[in-house]
Amino acid sequence: MSTTLSKLAQTIGDSPTLKINAAARALKASGEPVIHLGGGEPTYPAPQAAVEAIIEKAKSRKIKYSPSSGTPAMKKAVLVYTEKFYNRRFEPSNVLISAGAKQALFNFLLAAVTQGDEVIFAAPYWVSYPEMVKMAGGTPVIVKPHKGLQVEARQILEAVTPRTKAILLNSPCNPSGQIYSNEFIKTVVEFAEKNDIFLVMDDIYHQLVFDGNKTPNPCAYAKEGKNMVIINGVSKLYGLTGLRIGWAVCAREDLIAAMGRMQAQSTSCNSDLSETAATAALLGDQSCVADLCHILEDNRNTLLEEVEKIPHVKVQKPMGTFYCFVDFSYYNASSAELAQYLLEKALVAVVPGIAFGADGYLRISFCADKASIIEGVRRIRWALDKTAPRELKIGDKIITRD
Numbered sequence: 530m531s532t533t534l535s536k537l538a539q540t541i542g543d544s545p546t547l548k549i550n551a552a553a554r555a556l557k558a559s560g561e562p563v564i565h566l567g568g569g570e571p572t573y574p575a576p577q578a579a580v581e582a583i584i585e586k587a588k589s590r591k592i593k594y595s596p597s598s599g600t601p602a603m604k605k606a607v608l609v610y611t612e613k614f615y616n617r618r619f620e621p622s623n624v625l626i627s628a629g630a631k632q633a634l635f636n637f638l639l640a641a642v643t644q645g646d647e648v649i650f651a652a653p654y655w656v657s658y659p660e661m662v663k664m665a666g667g668t669p670v671i672v673k674p675h676k677g678l679q680v681e682a683r684q685i686l687e688a689v690t691p692r693t694k695a696i697l698l699n700s701p702c703n704p705s706g707q708i709y710s711n712e713f714i715k716t717v718v719e720f721a722e723k724n725d726i727f728l729v730m731d732d733i734y735h736q737l738v739f740d741g742n743k744t745p746n747p748c749a750y751a752k753e754g755k756n757m758v759i760i761n762g763v764s765k766l767y768g769l770t771g772l773r774i775g776w777a778v779c780a781r782e783d784l785i786a787a788m789g790r791m792q793a794q795s796t797s798c799n800s801d802l803s804e805t806a807a808t809a810a811l812l813g814d815q816s817c818v819a820d821l822c823h824i825l826e827d828n829r830n831t832l833l834e835e836v837e838k839i840p841h842v843k844v845q846k847p848m849g850t851f852y853c854f855v856d857f858s859y860y861n862a863s864s865a866e867l868a869q870y871l872l873e874k875a876l877v878a879v880v881p882g883i884a885f886g887a888d889g890y891l892r893i894s895f896c897a898d899k900a901s902i903i904e905g906v907r908r909i910r911w912a913l914d915k916t917a918p919r920e921l922k923i924g925d926k927i928i929t930r931d
Contacts, residue, residue, distance in 0.1 A: 537663075537664060540663065541660050541663065541664060542660060544656060544657060545656050545880060545881065545884035546567065546568075546569060546656055546880055546884070549567045549868070549872075549878050549879075549880050550565075550567065550568055550878075552872065552878065553565045553567060553568075553872070553878035556872075556876065561876055561926075562876055562923050562924055562926055563872075563876045563877070563878060564876065564877045564878070564897070564901050564904055564905035564908065565878045565897065565901075566877060566878060566879050566893045566894050566895075566897060566901070566902065566905045567878040567879050567880045567892070567893075567894060568878075568894050568896055568897075569703065569765070569851070569852070569894060569896065570768075570770045570896055571765065571768035571770075571821060571825070571851065571896050572768070572896060572897065572898065573767075573768040573817070573820070573821045573824065574768065575767070575768060575769055575806075575810075576767050576769075576809075576810045576813055576814070576817045577813070577814070578809040578810060578812070578813025578814060579767065579769060579772075579806040579807070579809050579810040579813070580806075581809070582805050582806050582808070582809035583802055583805065583806045586801070586802055586805045586806075587802065592801050592802055593801055594797070594798050594801070595798045595799055595800070595801045595804055596798065597789060597792060597793040597797060597798045598624075598625050598626060598785075598789040598792070598793075599624065599625065599626025599627075599776070599799065599804065600626070600801075600804045600805075600808070601621065602804075602805075602808045603626050603774075603776075603804045603807060603808045604621045604624045604626065605621070606807075606808045606811040606812050607624050607626070607761075607776050607778065607811070608620075608621065608624065609811070609812070610761075610811050611759070611778050614735070614736075614746070615746055615747075615748040615759065616746065616748060616749070617748040617754070619778055619780065620782075622782045622785065622786075623778055623779055623780060623781075623782060623785055624776060624777070624778050624785065625776060625777045625785050625788050625789050625792065626774065626775075626776050626799055626804060627774075627775050627776060627777065627792060627799065628773045628774070628775070628796055628799050628800070629762055629764060629773045629774065629775045630731070630733045630760050630761060630762035630764065630775030630776070631657065631661075631775065632775065632792070632796070633760050633762070633775045633776055633777040633788075634661065634729065634731065634760050634777075635661055635664075635665070636777065636788040636789075636791045636792050637695075637727075637729060637758055637760075637777060637784075637788055638661055638662060638664075638665035638667065638695075639665050639788075639791040640784060640787035640788045640790075640791055641694060641695060641727055641784065641787075642662070642665040642666060642667040642694055642695070643666065643667075643694070644666040644667075645666070645667070645668060645692060646666070646667045646668070646692060646693075646694035646695075647667065647668045647669075647670045647690060647692045647693045647694060648662045648667050648668070648669060648670065648693075648694060648695045648696075648697055649670045649672060649685060649688050649689065649693060649695070649696045649697065650669070650670075650671065650672070650696070650697040650698070650699075651671070651672045651673075651674070651679075651680040651684075651685065651698075651702075652671050652672065652673045652674070652680075652885070652886035652887055653678060653702070653704050653705050653854060653882065653885035653886050653887040653890070654671065654699070654702075654885055654886050655699060655703045655704075655731070655885070656880075656884045656885060658697060659671070659886075667694065668692070670688050670693070671886055672684050672685055672688050673886070677845060678702075678705040678707050678845050678854060678887075679705075679707050679709070681713075682712070682713045682716040682717055683716075685717055686716070686717070686720055689720075689724070689726065693726055694726070694727060695726065695727035695728070695729055696717060696721055696726060696727070696728050696729070697729045697731060698714075698717065698728070698729070698730055698731065699731040699733075699734075700714070700730075700732070700734075700735070700744055700745075701734045701735070701737065701738060701744065701847070701848060701849030701850045702734075702850070703733075703734065703850055703852055704850075704852045704854045704880070704882070704885045704890075704892040705845065705847065705852070705854040706829075706846075706847020706848055706849050706850040706851075706852050706853060706854070707845070707847070707848060707849075708738065708742055708744055708745075708848045708849055709744075709745065710745070711745040713745075714745040714747055714750060715745075715750040718747050718750040718751050718757070719750055719751075721756055721757075722751055722752060722753075722754065722756055722757070725756060726756060727756050727757075727758060728747070728756055728757045728758070729757075729758045729760060730747050730757065730758070730759045730760065731760045732744070732759055732760060732761050733760065733761055733762055733764070733765050733766075733775070734765055734766075734849055734850045735761070736766055736818055736822070737765060737766065737821070737822060737825060737849050737850055737851065738822070738848060738849035739822065739825070739826040739829060739847075739848060739849060740826070740848065742848050742849065744849070747759070753780060754780050755779070755780045755781045756781075757779065757780070758777055758778070758779045758784070759777065759778045759779070760775065760776070760777050761775060761776055761778075762774060762775025762776065763775070763807045763810050763811070765850075765851075766818060766821075767810045767817065767818070767821075768821065769806070769807065769810060772800070772803040772806055772807055773799075773800065773803060774799060774800075774803045774804060774806075774807040825851050825895065825896075827899070828851070828895040828896075828897075828899060828902060829846075829847055829851075829853065829895050831895070831899050831902055831903065832853055832893065832895045832902050832906065833846065833853070835902065835903055835906035835907070835910075836853065836855055836893070836906055838906075838910060839906070839909065839910045839913065840914075841859035841860070842855055842856060842857055842859065843855070843856035844856065851894055851895050851896045852892050852893070852894055852895070853892070853893045853894075853895060854882065854885070854887070854890050854891075854892055854893075855890060855891050855892075855893055856889060856890050857889060857890065857891050857913075858888075858889030858890070860913050861889075862888060862889050863883075863888065863889075864881035864882040864883045864884075864887075864888050864889055864890055864891055865881040865883055865888075867881070867891065868880065868881040868891060870912070871891075871908075871909055871912055874912050874928065874929075874930055874931070875908035875909055875911065875912040875921075875928065875930075876908065876923065876928060877905045877908050877909055877912075879891045879892060879893050879894075879909075880892040893905075893906075908921065908923070911930070912930055917930075
């Protein structure tokens with residue numbers, strides 16, 4: 530007999546983004562004037578329709594278990610959303626509602642990946658991709674760009690082996706904010722369908738784009754598209770991170786059913802209140818989305834202006850999301866060390882690029898208000914500039930650089 534932890538528990542690491550969030554919150558709670566530029570949570574207020582739906586549901590005092598795969602109303606809202614943005618019709622049996630897009634993706638991996646199967650995705654990648662694949666028994670296959678922050682379609686195709694089970698794409702990408710081209714998406718969609726490989730589109734940021742850009746519609750290049758799984762949710766688009774509602778859409782009913790069984794045996798069902806609010810957000814006034822995009826684009830421009838004042842950094846303009854992935858390798862090739870230094874000395878929270886598969890980079894979020902962005906980058910610039918005064922005044926506090 531043994532009470533040792535499982536091999537899986539010993540190999541899966543903490544979420545770096547959640548870890549930095551916790552550290553920043555702890556410092557702020559202790560009274561430190563921390564600037565948090567590491568989060569992935571819009572400060573934009575919840576849509577009025579979602580708030581009113583929660584209040585009405587709560588007043589009914591009927592807050593019970595919901596159907597395991599999602600309420601009919603929520604599924605219908607997702608079907609309307611999907612037809613609008615992907616120009617393809619699905620049925621309720623093609624939809625699974627989950628506790629966030631993250632759970633929807635995890636359900637897919639549990640339902641589709643067998644021990645030793647390979648899942649391909651590009652670096653830089655969202656921090657949870659490798660660990661989630663490993664938790665499902667799969668092998669992460671990471672494709673790194675030859676230059677810049679984007680891989681080429683042929684690199685993805687060249688990474689395919691007989692053990693490849695799925696290709697996972699995130700566009701716009703967390704952490705880089707880059708968008709894959711129409712030609713890239715067309716090439717990968719057609720290849721994956723022809724070779725019977727699952728193609729998972731993590732589209733959680735697909736409307737959060739700037740400068741008149743648009744994310745390509747993968748369904749435009751698919752024939753039947755039974756190998757394609759579209760993942761989305763309300764967290765980023767509507768700033769409703771606290772609802773924890775996402776979904777998966779796929780033409781293969783047996784896959785959606787299998788994903789539903791995984792969910793039924795783990796979390797059972799989603800929050801009744803959350804699904805009610807998410808439904809209202811999807812079907813309500815969508816001007817909030819345009820407003821959020823406008824605010825984020827303005828914030829991005831401010832961040833770029835401030836970052837470009839720091840000598841020796843390299844930055845590629847984000848086309849979407851609310852993240853900027855900045856190359857700070859001139860100052861420290863270890864992004865973990867640099868992020869820790871900035872948190873301790875400048876009281877600014879950012880996320881080390883190594884967590885995204887690109888050491889030397891820092892992910893800086895422009896979710897925060899403009900004043901915080903300007904102040905945060907000012908502190909970073911001071912902390913890295915050895916010719917600057919050793920002390921910096923922040924309100925009533927004096928911070929000191931080594």
